[in-house]
Amino acid sequence: MKKKISTFDVVNGLVMLLITITMIYPFWYVLCYSLSDMGLTGGSQLLLWPRGFSLDSYQVAFSNATIVHGFLISVARSVIGPFLMLVVSCMAAFALSKNDLIGIKWIRRFLFFSMYVSAGLLPGYILIRMLGLTGTFWVYVLPGVANVFNIVLIRAYIETLPAGLEESAMIDGATYATVFLRIVLPLCVPVIAAVTLYACVGQWNSYIDAQLYNYRNPELYPVQYILYNYIAVKAPTKEASAAAHGLITTAHSLRMSVTVITTLPILLVYPFLQKYFASGLLVGAIKA
Amino acid sequence: MTQGVQVAGRRGTLQKMVRQRQLYMMLLPALASVAIFTYAPLFGWWMAFSDYKLGKPIFDAPWAGLKYFIEFFTDTAGAGHVILNTVVMNVSALVLGLVCALAFAIFLKEVRWKWFRRFVQSASFFPYFMSWVIIYAVIYALFSNDGAVNASLQSLGLIDKSINILGNPKTSWGLIITVDVWNILGYNSVMFIAAIAGIPDEQYEAARIDGATRFHEMWHVTLPNLIPTMIVLLILGSGSIFNSYLDQFFIFTNTLNISTMEVFDYYIYRFGLKLGNFSYATAVGVIKTLISLVLLVGVNWLSRKATDQSLF
Numbered sequence: 001m002k003k004k005i006s007t008f009d010v011v012n013g014l015v016m017l018l019i020t021i022t023m024i025y026p027f028w029y030v031l032c033y034s035l036s037d038m039g040l041t042g043g044s045q046l047l048l049w050p051r052g053f054s055l056d057s058y059q060v061a062f063s064n065a066t067i068v069h070g071f072l073i074s075v076a077r078s079v080i081g082p083f084l085m086l087v088v089s090c091m092a093a094f095a096l097s098k099n100d101l102i103g104i105k106w107i108r109r110f111l112f113f114s115m116y117v118s119a120g121l122l123p124g125y126i127l128i129r130m131l132g133l134t135g136t137f138w139v140y141v142l143p144g145v146a147n148v149f150n151i152v153l154i155r156a157y158i159e160t161l162p163a164g165l166e167e168s169a170m171i172d173g174a175t176y177a178t179v180f181l182r183i184v185l186p187l188c189v190p191v192i193a194a195v196t197l198y199a200c201v202g203q204w205n206s207y208i209d210a211q212l213y214n215y216r217n218p219e220l221y222p223v224q225y226i227l228y229n230y231i232a233v234k235a236p237t238k239e240a241s242a243a244a245h246g247l248i249t250t251a252h253s254l255r256m257s258v259t260v261i262t263t264l265p266i267l268l269v270y271p272f273l274q275k276y277f278a279s280g281l282l283v284g285a286i287k288a
Numbered sequence: 289m290t291q292g293v294q295v296a297g298r299r300g301t302l303q304k305m306v307r308q309r310q311l312y313m314m315l316l317p318a319l320a321s322v323a324i325f326t327y328a329p330l331f332g333w334w335m336a337f338s339d340y341k342l343g344k345p346i347f348d349a350p351w352a353g354l355k356y357f358i359e360f361f362t363d364t365a366g367a368g369h370v371i372l373n374t375v376v377m378n379v380s381a382l383v384l385g386l387v388c389a390l391a392f393a394i395f396l397k398e399v400r401w402k403w404f405r406r407f408v409q410s411a412s413f414f415p416y417f418m419s420w421v422i423i424y425a426v427i428y429a430l431f432s433n434d435g436a437v438n439a440s441l442q443s444l445g446l447i448d449k450s451i452n453i454l455g456n457p458k459t460s461w462g463l464i465i466t467v468d469v470w471n472i473l474g475y476n477s478v479m480f481i482a483a484i485a486g487i488p489d490e491q492y493e494a495a496r497i498d499g500a501t502r503f504h505e506m507w508h509v510t511l512p513n514l515i516p517t518m519i520v521l522l523i524l525g526s527g528s529i530f531n532s533y534l535d536q537f538f539i540f541t542n543t544l545n546i547s548t549m550e551v552f553d554y555y556i557y558r559f560g561l562k563l564g565n566f567s568y569a570t571a572v573g574v575i576k577t578l579i580s581l582v583l584l585v586g587v588n589w590l591s592r593k594a595t596d597q598s599l600f
Contacts, residue, residue: 005400008398008502009398009399009400012395012398012399013399013400013401013404015395016395016396016399016404016408017408019392019408019412019473020407020408020411020412022470023411023412023414023415023470023473023474024411024414026426026427026429026430027414027418027426029426029429029430029436030425030426030429033429033436045436045439045440045443046436046437046439046440047436087317088317088318088321089318091314091315091317091318092314092315092317092318092319094311094314095311095312095314095315096315098308098311100304101308101311102301102304102305102308107315107319110319110322111318111319111322114322114326114327117326117327117330118326118577119326119329119330119332119333119573120329120332120556120570120573120574120576120577121534121553121556121557121560121561121569121573122332122335122556122560122561122566122569122570122573123329123330123331123332123333123335123570123573124325124329124332125560125561126329126332126335126342126346126566127324127325127328127329127332131324142321142325143325145317145321145325146317146318146319146321146322146325148322151318175310176308176310176311176314177310177314180314201417204419205417205418205419205420205421205422206419206535207419207420207421207535208534208535208538211538212561224419224421224422225421227421227422227425228421228424228539231421231424231425231428231539232424232539232542252429252434255425255429256425256429259422259425259426259429262419262421262422263418263422266417266418270414270417273417274409274410274413277413277478
């Protein structure tokens with residue numbers, strides 16, 4: 001039974017379109033501006049489409065060693081961080097799914113209670129200092145290595161797997177480690193993918209840890225922090241050197257292109273992100 | 289006799305633990321990490337009760353009692369504006385954010401074309417996955433003094449002087465609340481959309497038999513089904529009414545708008561790491577944590593009494 005399209009459908013559709021535009025347009029504007037030809041006049045008015053076309057500001061950005069290095073630091077933390085988190089969290093989740101483990105009740109309490117406890121910024125800062133992590137790359141990845149939320153999520157997934165598989169392997173003399181590596185881990189791919197993706201985005205988007213702990217170590221700045229400095233502190237004044245190479249850019253345009261470069265990796269994984277997200281795989285744990 | 293059983297029992301337990309040693313090894317990294325990074329810093333609360341100087345051992349600091357706690361509430365430069373800013377921005381953003389997401393989910397369900405529904409939903413959480421740096425960069429490009437919106441309005445002759453909303457004490461609250469609602473819309477609506485998917489079709493069929501219009505369906509069927517989700521999300525959110533993202537406020541707070549933009553987390557950062565007053569800033573952090581805890585337990589209790597919905 002196909003109903004006629006009513007006025008309500010049209011108005012509702014238009015409102016939804018408007019909401020979509022507010023979500024997308026700000027980013028679209030930045031993309032258009034960064035691709036615009038700065039040789040053409042027209043100020044910074046709203047754009048629907050790039051004014052002219054020029055990749056000059058991207059060329060300037062990519063020839064800037066600081067930005068490229070920052071990009072690499074960001075990539076490194078977005079790979080190493082989630083990897084370590086996964087190793088630690090998957091092992092813990094597997095062990096926690098064994099209800100006959102001696103002391104399981106206390107171990108669970110110890111872990112879950114930590115989700116509701118936070119000593120705060122300054123005690124955390126003092127601890128990081130005492131551990132000698134300030135001024136190192138490891139300050140980005142080590143503090144988040146045991147993510148209890150993810151452990152809960154993975155454990156919930158493991159518990160939905162048929163118990164018979166593990167039991168029969170154990171009867172055949174397999175150790176816990178073998179069962180974990182050969183049977184459980186391969187079956188957990190969907191939840192692992194979701195958690196990993198989420199962790200990668202979290203790492204990619206962080207910048208405050210660089211401000212807090214690696215302020216004096218520019219060689220450890222992730223690209224987000226470099227972008228922050230361009231916007232909030234001072235824009236790079238590279239116009240002169242750019243002009244020497246026949247490239248036309250402005251501080252504003254360079255900012256825009258760095259913003260686009262920083263957004264790009266998220267854009268690439270976005271289809272997967274929103275798939276896992278909308279499927280409720282991550283949301284499910286909040287209710288659980 | 290009983291003793292013998294006990295010994296056998298104890299030995300059995302030990303044997304079992306030895307058999308399960310691999311499981312303990314697997315738990316060890318997680319337990320150690322939580323102990324170090326979550327529980328160990330709690331000892332740092334000692335700083336709030338002593339005169340701590342950075343670089344010296346924490347427990348050597350002389351006892352100061354509740355001096356720093358009292359200072360926060362009596363020092364006129366301190367508490368007032370921070371509490372007000374934090375609560376106004378967070379409560380408004382929480383309530384408005386959930387109401388908008390609820391309305392969005394209800395109206396999205398009514399969209400006829402499935403591909404369009406998918407597309408709108410996908411777009412709606414785009415800002416949520418962006419870092420605060422990028423969000424600020426984008427807002428800056430559009431709304432700063434020489435940003436696109438000001439430039440366009442000026443060239444159309446609608447305004448003479450550019451309007452600065454990023455460094456203006458009058459616009460801080462509005463700015464943050466709008467940005468938060470915009471940023472979180474997609475994330476919040478996922479929960480509502482999931483709840484809508486769980487509403488049995490019979491409810492709609494029954495409504496239609498009774499002659500309900502689409503507005504009736506939305507109001508009398510969809511909406512009541514979403515109220516429990518709404519309450520759970522409100523409870524969850526109320527526990528963090530005093531918490532803000534330092535990532536966000538670090539970048540949105542500037543010397544021009546600090547009077548209306550400064551929240552607890554930024555205040556703690558500023559006094560602790562910028563001004564070096566660790567003891568005072570830690571005390572403020574402890575106050576913030578305790579209020580949050582009381583709030584969460586209180587709202588949870590209230591909700592259990594009133595609606596039978598609760599977290600714990």
